[in-house]
Structures are given as C-alpha cells and as structure tokens.
Amino acid sequence: MTEVQAKELLQKYLNKQASPQEQKKVEAWYAKLNQENIELAADRKVAIGEQMLVHLQAAMRQNPKHGKVFKLQPFIRIAAAVLIIITLGIGIWKLNTPMKLENQVTVVTGSTERKNITLSDGSVVLLSPSSKLCYPKAFASNNRQIALTEGEAFFEIAHQEKRPFMVHTASGVDIRVLGTSFKVKSYQASKHVEVAVITGKVAVSKKNVNLGMLIKDEFLIYDKTVGRADIGKTKAMAFIELAFDGASLDQIINKLQYVYSIKISLSDSALSKLKSTAVFNSRQSPEEILDIICSLHHLKFNASKNHKTFNIYR
Template structure:
C-alpha cells in the first residue's frame, strides 16, 4: 500500500465510510503504533502533519456548516489517526528512500603482518602491514563499496559490468573499477596517496571530479597537502593470477579484453559457449594466452596490426 492509499483509507475511516475490513486494518495500525514507536525526522513529520491537518480542517469546516461539533472523544480519535498516518507515511518513505543497513566488517593488520580477505562477490584484498579496511559483509545489489582507512592494500576485483567496485580512501579519493587489479597506498603520516594498476582500468576521482583514468602499468600520485596529481608509468609492474574455471569462451574473451585493454571478437556463435579451464598470469602477453586457449579447443585467432584487436574463429 502506498502512502496516498493509506491516507485515503484513514480519511474513509474518519468519515465513517470504511467497511469492517478496512476499519480493522486501521485499528491494527493504531495498535501497532502503540506497541512500537517510530523515530521520525522533524522535517518529514512537519510535512506529513501539515498536509493531514489541512484535510482535517477542511473536514471540521464541513462539520461546522452542518452544526455538528467534534466531541472530545472524536478529537482523540483524530489525533491518534494523525499519528498513525505520520508513522505509516514515514514507514513507507523510509522503505523507499533508505537503503538497508549493511553489516560491516572491520579488518586490521599489525606491523609486519599481511592478511588476505575474500569478499562476498569473489574479490580479494591483500592487506599490508599496519592497515585497516572496512567493508560490508554482503554488498548491495547495485554497487560494491569499501573503505581503506589506513595503510596499503592490493585489490583483485571480480569483474561485474553492472556493479562497480569503489574503494574510498580517507583523503577523499574514490577509486572506481568494474573488475581489475590495483594497489592503493594511503598512510596517514605519508604526504601522498599512490594508486598503481596491475590489470584493467581504474578511474580516480575526488568529490565527483575525475582526477585521472589509469590502465595497466600506470600509477597516480595524489599530494594530500596541495591536491595536485601526477600520472606516470609504475617503476615496478605487478602481476596477478588470471584463472578460468568453466567460464564460457565469450566470458573469457570479455575478461581478457578488460584486463589488457584490448578487443576480442568471436567470429562464430558456435564457439561462444566453449568451456575454458586454465590459469595464467598478467605477465603473459594476451597473444600467448589466446594461443593456449585456442589450441585447447582446436580453434584459431588472428591479431590486428596494432595488436589491440583480436579475432577468434573455428
């Protein structure tokens, strides 16, 4: 039932036009209100209360014209129903506007300690020494957000097109990806935050202003004191494991394409559902990975001159 429908039902009850079933429903609301009092923001309470009071005043004016006066009992009835309307209205508004509270997990490491954390979506975090990260036990249906409070962490993010993964850093930076591997170094006593991309693509922003988009092998340095940024090639490239355990060739092509920033086209639909089981590292060139995968299925691939587009065919 919507808020408007609830108001209409309560007005029918006030007017004495509610049928027995509707009257029972209103009385059940009132009983529930007395058992469990809802906390209501002042602005929301005022808005709903003002609207309902206008309706009640209109009803009172109508009663005055016919020389019918509200009894003390009727006033209490109106007041109680107004409270019910406000509570129901807030309940409906809260359901529509407030996201469900997520159970948060706080993970820390001591000096000289490392921890590997497996998240609910299959992503992994390798937490460095003296670090702290906060993340939900279960991610929301449309986003994946965590907070790196202190220290350094390496993220291997499970690729999901419709659910971006965001790392929020204490200095105000947001690191947003769809599925990739990167390192964030953000120590409170260090003047700079560093983000290094191992695979895929990473967008870094501050207060919704894009600071830079990084690809494999690049690093962004953010100066906390003056807000300046610098993007350059990373001194030491990081490599990660790339594993496939029963994914279709179509899924594998999308993942490899995202990791290396290339385009892989499947020339024939008959090969899209071929299953792939193999493990590689990002140190290997995409040509090498495609050569192995194609040999497993007795299919072939070709590369464009710029080695940015590949075609797989039977």
C-alpha cells in the first residue's frame, strides 16, 4: 500500500465509508500507535491540537442518529489518531512497512576492523570494531543527523553554526553538537552509554530531556537500567585512537590541531604532501606523536614555551 492509498483509506474511515475489513485495518494502525508511544515536539502537538479541534467541532455540530451516540467517543479517538498520522507525514501504516533507505549508507565493522568515514559535510567518523553506523549520502539543508546503532566511534564534526549535528543511539540517548570532537560508546549489550568530549562542547539528551552539557575533558555515563546520568572529568575511557592510513602530513596536522587544540606550522609547504601510516592514542603527548612522524621523514620540530605552537622543518 502506498502513502496515498493509506491516506485515502483513512479519509474513508473518517467519512464512515470504509468496509468492515478496512475499518479493522485502521483500528489496527491505531492500536499500533498506542504500542509505539510516538513522541512529538511541543510545536507539533500544538498543530495537531488545532487540527483536532476543527474536526471535532465539526463532528459535534452534526446530529447523530439514534443508537449512534455511544459510538462518538471511539470515533473521536480514531479521528485524533488519524490526524496524528497525517501530521507526522509518513503515517502509522509505515510502521508495518519496511523503510526505504535509498539515501542511506550503513557501515558495519568486524570484531577487529576499524573504518575511517568522511561524511558529506566533511565531518570524519572513526568507527571502532563491532560497530554499526547509519548516515545519509547527503545531509538535509537545515540539519545533520546520523545513527550509531551499535558500538563505539570517534567523531570530528565540521563546524556549521546554522546546521546542527545530531548523533542518535539505539538506547535513545542523543548527542547534539555544532563543531567538536568526541567519543560515543553505545553497545546494546551494555547497560551504559558513554560520551566523552575531547574538544568543544556537546549537549546530551534522551527523549528531549537534557542529561547534561559537556565541555572539553568531560565525560557522561548514562545508566540505561535506572535512567541516571553522571558527569565527570576525563579519565582513561575518553582517550581515543588516532589512526592514519596513508594520510598526508597536512591531514595529520589538521587532526592533531583539532584534538590537542594546538597550532602546527610547516617551514616548507612542500612537506604537506608527505604520506604516513601510523596509529597513535590521544593519551600520547603531541610532542611524542610529532617526534615519531618527523622521524619517519627525517624531519625536525620545535615547540613554544607553552607547548601550544609547533613548527616542523627539515
């Protein structure tokens, strides 16, 4: 059944023109609505309420025939459900219909596999082993949303102030950012969801209820069993892997600058094209990583007194 056919059936039900079989189908959708416990934003509820009021006032102005008065209340309940269906756009009938994901990409990693994914906005995701990520080939014009349905990933989000980035998890915990780097750990078999911020700031919520605002070097652990979130300063779990597979020196520098909030310059722009393959951990200092990278290409580097500015040279 197409969406158009579904809406036509719903309209027939409202007009009391549906056959007994069609009535049962609509009422089954309504029952499904109750089971799914769909949540709506406040502005959507207001719009639905206004539409319901118009339809219910019209229904009550009609003079019900004798013997039909007691059927008005269930009819109103179904009418309300139908209005919610139409307002949601896709409709309850799609709850029993496989979702079409022509514009979606799903990436799954094996038990020892890691993947580096670049999204359409330039954001980068380092997907850990035994993980699953779903994202659109191209983001919408007003938002960026992806889903980490299983596992662990490090996110380096391209800053776009007018187009927020949202990471959804299978547990219902959502992470909203504008531009930052952070780690999310959300295994379905675990009772905890972990979010650790490396740079920037993120907001963590569940069902539109704020769980906490995290800044650099803070982490949040959400207990799915008791529904409680605890926030603390970064500990071992927040250190992330920095993997480079044939990356240019320019790409490595950009990532190190982002993760450590430092500035790295090259004495010769030609050095930016040098390639490296290596794996580091953010537990390591930037000096230690630069020392290894430079030794691979027989380069040198120096650092400022506050260790916030570095220069690489031959």
